[in-house]
Amino acid sequence: MPAPVLKPRTLYDKVWDDHVVHVQEDGLTLLYIDRHLVHEVTSPQAFEGLRTAGRSVRRTDCTLATVDHNLPTAPRNGYTKIEDYTTEPDSKAQCVALEENVKEFGLTYFGMRDRRQGIVHIIGPEQGFTLPGITCVCGDSHTSTHGAFGALAFGIGTSEVEHVLATQTLPQKKGKNMRISVDGDLHEGVTSKDVILHIIGVIGTAGGTGCVIEYAGSVFRGFSMEARMSVCNMSIEAGARAGMVTQAQSSAGARAGMAAPDDITFEYLKGRPLAPKGEMWDRALAYWRTLKTDEGAMFDKEVRINAQDIIPTVTWGTSPQDVAPITGKVPDPANIEDPVRRKSVERSLQYMGLTPNTPLTEIKIDKVFIGSCTNSRIEDLRSAAKIVLAAGPDAKVASHVYAMIVPGSGMIKEQAEAEGLDVIFKRAGFDWREAGCSMCLGMNPDQLRPQERCASTSNRNFEGRQGPGGRTHLLSPAMAAAAALTGYLTDARKFLGVEQNQSTPAIKELSASAFWIGPEPTLPELGAGNGTLASSVEPETAVLSDRKFTTWKGIAARLDMQNINTDVIISKQYLKISDFSLLGDALFETLRKDPITGTPTDFILNHPPFDKSKILICTGENFGCGSSRENAPWSFKVFGIRCIIAPSFADIFRSNTLQNGMLAIELAKEVCIGLAEDAETGAELEIDLEKNEIRRPNGQPPVTFSIDPFRRHCLLNGLDNIEITLQKADKIGEFEERRELLQPWLCTLGRKGGKIVASQGRADPLDW
Numbered sequence: 001m002p003a004p005v006l007k008p009r010t011l012y013d014k015v016w017d018d019h020v021v022h023v024q025e026d027g028l029t030l031l032y033i034d035r036h037l038v039h040e041v042t043s044p045q046a047f048e049g050l051r052t053a054g055r056s057v058r059r060t061d062c063t064l065a066t067v068d069h070n071l072p073t074a075p076r077n078g079y080t081k082i083e084d085y086t087t088e089p090d091s092k093a094q095c096v097a098l099e100e101n102v103k104e105f106g107l108t109y110f111g112m113r114d115r116r117q118g119i120v121h122i123i124g125p126e127q128g129f130t131l132p133g134i135t136c137v138c139g140d141s142h143t144s145t146h147g148a149f150g151a152l153a154f155g156i157g158t159s160e161v162e163h164v165l166a167t168q169t170l171p172q173k174k175g176k177n178m179r180i181s182v183d184g185d186l187h188e189g190v191t192s193k194d195v196i197l198h199i200i201g202v203i204g205t206a207g208g209t210g211c212v213i214e215y216a217g218s219v220f221r222g223f224s225m226e227a228r229m230s231v232c233n234m235s236i237e238a239g240a241r242a243g244m245v246t247q248a249q250s251s252a253g254a255r256a257g258m259a260a261p262d263d264i265t266f267e268y269l270k271g272r273p274l275a276p277k278g279e280m281w282d283r284a285l286a287y288w289r290t291l292k293t294d295e296g297a298m299f300d301k302e303v304r305i306n307a308q309d310i311i312p313t314v315t316w317g318t319s320p321q322d323v324a325p326i327t328g329k330v331p332d333p334a335n336i337e338d339p340v341r342r343k344s345v346e347r348s349l350q351y352m353g354l355t356p357n358t359p360l361t362e363i364k365i366d367k368v369f370i371g372s373c374t375n376s377r378i379e380d381l382r383s384a385a386k387i388v389l390a391a392g393p394d395a396k397v398a399s400h401v402y403a404m405i406v407p408g409s410g411m412i413k414e415q416a417e418a419e420g421l422d423v424i425f426k427r428a429g430f431d432w433r434e435a436g437c438s439m440c441l442g443m444n445p446d447q448l449r450p451q452e453r454c455a456s457t458s459n460r461n462f463e464g465r466q467g468p469g470g471r472t473h474l475l476s477p478a479m480a481a482a483a484a485l486t487g488y489l490t491d492a493r494k495f496l497g498v499e500q501n502q503s504t505p506a507i508k509e510l511s512a513s514a515f516w517i518g519p520e521p522t523l524p525e526l527g528a529g530n531g532t533l534a535s536s537v538e539p540e541t542a543v544l545s546d547r548k549f550t551t552w553k554g555i556a557a558r559l560d561m562q563n564i565n566t567d568v569i570i571s572k573q574y575l576k577i578s579d580f581s582l583l584g585d586a587l588f589e590t591l592r593k594d595p596i597t598g599t600p601t602d603f604i605l606n607h608p609p610f611d612k613s614k615i616l617i618c619t620g621e622n623f624g625c626g627s628s629r630e631n632a633p634w635s636f637k638v639f640g641i642r643c644i645i646a647p648s649f650a651d652i653f654r655s656n657t658l659q660n661g662m663l664a665i666e667l668a669k670e671v672c673i674g675l676a677e678d679a680e681t682g683a684e685l686e687i688d689l690e691k692n693e694i695r696r697p698n699g700q701p702p703v704t705f706s707i708d709p710f711r712r713h714c715l716l717n718g719l720d721n722i723e724i725t726l727q728k729a730d731k732i733g734e735f736e737e738r739r740e741l742l743q744p745w746l747c748t749l750g751r752k753g754g755k756i757v758a759s760q761g762r763a764d765p766l767d768w
């Protein structure tokens with residue numbers, strides 16, 4: 001018999017296939033998770049769930065916790081306890097809860113006094129916890145960062161965190177394959193951050209929705225691991241839940257160079273504390289070398305970009321796709337034909353306080369933030385320091401600017417200090433801080449004040465992200481350093497003596513994908529204050545634990561926006577509250593209240609009868625993109641909305657709703673618009689999950705919808721997913737035995753009683 005012909009597979013296909021524990025008839029796959037990173041924001045309710053159900057953590061050896069989002073970045077000398085150092089009550093409560101949980105559940109934890117503490121996506125790779133070919137999750141959307149190693153790494157919500165803690169698996173539907181190739185030589189002074197901002201500008205923030213992106217091409221092949229991490233990190237801003245660096249195919253169609261994970265990857269990992277050692281390293285390496293996309297593998301989406309089209313890039317608006325080359329100008333809405341897009345740009349510019357046609361280099365800034373899981377690694381700090389050095393020994397941060405540098409981990413801070421980078425920064429007037437997420441989202445005291453303008457190396461420029469009313473421009477570390485010195489957005493190449501070439505044709509298309517859609521955007525005008533703020537319909541938070549969904553009837557609010565992100569749905573300060581009854585009023589707070597005066601706006605949910613809406617119909621795609629915060633669906637539920645209808649949803653948001661007895665129904669855009677028109681009359685719609693239909697008013701025929709059969713079954717019966725997965729405990733056990741045999745290096749952490757030994761204080765890392 002001839003041997004079966006194997007279909008060529010992508011790297012994503014291969015890693016997926018290697019982690020299948022069980023496949024249901026409907027294709028839903030129980031996927032084994034090799035590595036689980038935990039932080040203080042998205043874990044408290046997960047641990048609480050385990051406690052209530054009397055469950056333990058299945059693989060303490062595959063779980064690593066740290067504290068990052070809430071931790072202040074002021075000097076830590078003299079503090080031994082997190083509760084003394086973290087004074088803001090809600091932040092303190094989350095930090096203390098994590099410390100209690102890791103103790104109770106026996107997890108390895110890098111706490112505030114541990115030199116290995118840092119941003120969760122920095123410490124995984126740094127310790128060698130992240131490895132090629134693994135599956136890796138975290139209750140955080142930027143888990144995509146770890147894809148740089150050829151790992152399948154994606155963010156999850158809190159319910160899924162609990163699921164992984166209890167079962168070390170996740171039920172998953174496979175995503176689509178998308179490949180982005182960037183080939184050619186980058187201009188001098190163009191960095192990985194410019195490349196990923198440019199990509200997002202080209203494909204838009206919904207460009208990768210439903211996909212795992214494979215980054216291919218000579219540019220990624222030439223990048224260091226740290227540069228690859230910065231790129232994969234922002235896959236989520238490109239709409240994809242995960243991104244991987246993979247084997248390259250040049251734009252000419254010929255295979256070229258080596259595969260990734262490649263020698264650059266292996267070199268980076270060798271000798272890291274948690275990476276395999278000795279004979280185990282050799283075995284791991286032999287497997288890792290097989291991890292490449294096969295010749296002829298099929299991609300559902302392909303994008304090709306010429307490296308020569310990319311020059312240093314900054315954002316001017318309030319979405320990561322609002323980018324422009326630094327040599328360009330603020331866009332002029334008058335030149336935008338599409339009225340909807342025009343309106344959106346007008347609003348962005350109003351929020352950002354920008355005048356059309358202003359050259360970007362004339363934009364004056366107040367603050368500089370160099371940090372975040374995108375750009376706080378040693379190479380980022382070196383690149384910023386290079387600009388400061390190039391500016392001369394007397395270079396100083398502009399007198400009107402406050403500039404802070406927040407290393408991604410204690411280890412990076414030490415390394416930078418060993419190289420004298422801190423001295424370069426401090427001499428120039430930068431503030432040198434302790435490790436954490438810091439002003440990337442300002443859950444700690446590092447925040448912008450209203451209308452302050454920040455040049456930031458982080459990844460999100462949403463309204464209010466770095467502080468209510470704050471204005472964020474995303475850019476690279478070199479560009480941030482240059483902005484700090486001049487006090488304006490600046491082409492960093494000017495300090496390097498490099499020619500500052502102008503914009504290219506490709507850049508001009510960047511803002512082509514509209515942020516707003518539909519005939520009349522229903523967003524309130526900034527500063528308009530004529531509505532009344534509705535109070536939540538369901539004040540009791542007991543509603544949150546109701547997992548059952550059968551039928552749901554009520555009036556529906558219409559929203560004509562695209563790319564609604566979870567930061568807009570629920571602001572960061574509500575990620576740390578313990579009184580969940582506040583979530584209903586907090587839903588869409590930045591749209592319902594004027595950011596400066598706090599007065600209610602004319603947003604639809606502020607107005608009767610829609611202040612009692614039970615359904616939301618959004619006519620724009622990519623609903624719920626961005627952060628993995630499960631507080632987003634929770635806030636809808638507490639408000640009283642249990643069903644959201646839209647043309648498409650971001651993956652994490654969709655699964656977060658389904659975990660919470662809510663429905664995210666995907667329908668063609670025209671159908672959404674039809675239903676939205678019904679809704680505007682104030683008539684009630686009825687969602688019937690038994691019949692998979694939406695009953696409309698005025699005798700119109702019902703609209704049918706489909707929902708994943710397994711999820712539907714769970715919702716109709718109010719089932720606990722974890723309980724269902726635990727019924728497959730034998731299969732999980734068999735998978736683990738196989739894994740121990742075939743990939744024993746993934747289990748080596750277990751050799752010391754299943755625990756990574758946590759160092760006390762700021763001592764040297766222990767030898768595992």
Ligand SMILES: CC(C)[C@H](C(=O)O)[C@@H](O)C(=O)O
Nearest residue numbers: 041139140141142627628629
């Ligand atoms: C807190 C967490 C849920 C969130 C995320 O998932 O991205 C945060 O890290 C962010 O950057 O907004």
Ligand code: SF4
Nearest residue numbers: 142372373437440441
């Ligand atoms: S995006 Fe910002 S807040 Fe989120 S994990 Fe990264 S550094 Fe932390």
